[in-house]
Amino acid sequence: MAADQLGVAGLALDQELAVWNANASPGPGHEIRSMTLATSSVSSIANEAVDIRAFALDAVSIYYSTFDILGAVRSVPRGGGTPTTLLDQLTFPRRPAVADGQVFASTGDGLLVSAPVSGGARTVVADLQGQALGNIAIDGDRIYFATLGPKASFFMVGTNGQGLAKIADSDPELTSNDIAVDAGYLYFASTHGVMRLAKP
Numbered sequence: 001m002a003a004d005q006l007g008v009a010g011l012a013l014d015q016e017l018a019v020w021n022a023n024a025s026p027g028p029g030h031e032i033r034s035m036t037l038a039t040s041s042v043s044s045i046a047n048e049a050v051d052i053r054a055f056a057l058d059a060v061s062i063y064y065s066t067f068d069i070l071g072a073v074r075s076v077p078r079g080g081g082t083p084t085t086l087l088d089q090l091t092f093p094r095r096p097a098v099a100d101g102q103v104f105a106s107t108g109d110g111l112l113v114s115a116p117v118s119g120g121a122r123t124v125v126a127d128l129q130g131q132a133l134g135n136i137a138i139d140g141d142r143i144y145f146a147t148l149g150p151k152a153s154f155f156m157v158g159t160n161g162q163g164l165a166k167i168a169d170s171d172p173e174l175t176s177n178d179i180a181v182d183a184g185y186l187y188f189a190s191t192h193g194v195m196r197l198a199k200p
Contacts, residue, residue, distance in 0.1 A: 016036065031044060031046075033045060048066055050066045063096045063103050071107075090105065094106045094133065095135045102159065108133070111128075112126040139181045142158060144156050144167075151170070170188070
């Protein structure tokens with residue numbers, strides 16, 4: 001579909017559009033590209049000086065995190081344009097997620113934060129006191145995430161910041177920052193393989 005796309009990373013898509021970082025190699029210069037799935041037409045959306053690791057999409061915008069010690073979460077119109085910073089001063093932010101008009105992101109120093117997609121003040125949804133967090137998964141009004149390390153712990157919290165609770169600890173070390181959820185379970189990859197954990 002999209003040939004000659006070297007160094008691709010951070011692929012995300014919905015029913016109409018695929019988005020990726022077209023230069024994932026170390027060093028400056030990272031280009032966001034998109035492809036319209038119906039036509040395979042590839043467009044340049046925006047450029048960043050630092051690494052881009054992950055994307056999220058909604059009907060209006062593309063959201064992405066800059067993976068840096070002073071990283072940010074930004075949005076850009078689906079058709080391209082000038083990026084808008086929604087969250088900044090984040091320590092290695094993970095993949096953003098969008099729900100109910102808010103963009104959410106976890107960080108490498110234990111924060112889960114949100115901000116309106118239209119711009120506005122940052123809200124701390126959860127603070128795990130310096131523990132590195134993996135990517136988040138949102139299901140309804142609940143956010144699920146895990147701490148990273150040899151002994152991972154799984155948590156959930158409301159999108160409004162209420163009800164932070166530990167779900168379980170995991171003896172096998174996680175081998176991916178990603179988790180996924182469905183109606184009954186949370187799924188994750190570990191040194192024991194792909195595993196699942198029942199939701200509370």
